[in-house]
Amino acid sequence: MKFSAPLVSGRLVKRYKRFLADVILDEDGSEITAHCANPGSMLGLKQPGSRVWLSLSDNPSRKLKYSWEVMEADGALVGINTAHPNKLVEEALEAGRIPELSGYASLRREVKYGKNSRIDILLEGEDGGLTYVEVKNVHLMREAGLAEFPDSVTARGAKHLGELSEMVAQGHRAVMVFLVQRPDCSRLSLAADIDPAYAAAFSAAKEAGVEVYAIGCSVTLDGIEAVLPVNLDV
Template structure:
């Protein structure tokens, strides 16, 4: 995934109300409010003064001209925009980078299933077999080299795990794909101390036959690609 135009650099003033971030632009020192497309807590990624990069929209109908895309944390570039993971995983699947989820004839996005839910990606084999793929964005790192999910309580995530287990019970495949939007993590585990209920739901889903995969990202100021191996430790 390539950014459509060069990113604009700045320094983070604060992230607030979940979806807003004030940034001082390097170019002229002006302060702007950018859209932060990330509903999580962004634990460890919202330190004032952090170097950040924004995309800029030329759509006159948009209330906020800028969107927060990338930041520097722990010496690495980290992607924080949670609107991108589904596209990144789609690209990885089409390129055959996720072992066990390759060779499908058809891929569809945002397909209705379960109890009033939508699956991120639905894979269909040439024989008609279905694999339900739920994508989770990951960027929490509290221990060097170890990515963790989630960074806040996610009742919605636990609900998705139960519904995917239901798909397995109906004879389909179901798989979690943890997309790590940073290049400095070679392992991934669950943050059970942050959300014990999610950890419990995850264990139950795995016991029911839900598969799990993880892949990391190369992050540059030109674009983001899901190309790096990540070892799943749960």
């Protein structure tokens, strides 16, 4: 995934109200408010003064022209925009970077299933067999090299695990893909101390037959690609 235009650099003043971030732009020192497309806590990624990069929209109807895309943390570039993971995983699937999920005839996004939910990616084989793929964004790192999910309590995430389990019970294949939007993590684990209920739901889903994979990202100021192997400690 390439950014459509060069990113604009700045320094973070604060992130607040979940979807807002004040940033001082490097180019002229002005302070602007950017859209922060990230509903999580962003634990460890909100330090004032952090170096950040924003995309600039040319849509005249947008109230907030800037969107927070990338930041520097722990010496690495980290993608923070949670609108990108589905596309990044789709690109990885099409390029064969997740071999366990190769060989499908079609791929569809945001297909209705379960109880008022939409599956992130639905794969269909030549024989009509269906594989339901849920994608979760990850960027929490509290221990060097170890990515963790989630960074806040996520009842919605636990609900998705239950729905994936139900797809397995109906005879389909169901998969959870953790997309790590940072290049400095080679392992992934659950942050059970942050959300014990999610950890319990995850264990139940694995027991039910839900498969789990993880892939890390190369992050640059030109774009983000899901290309890096990440081992599971779950």
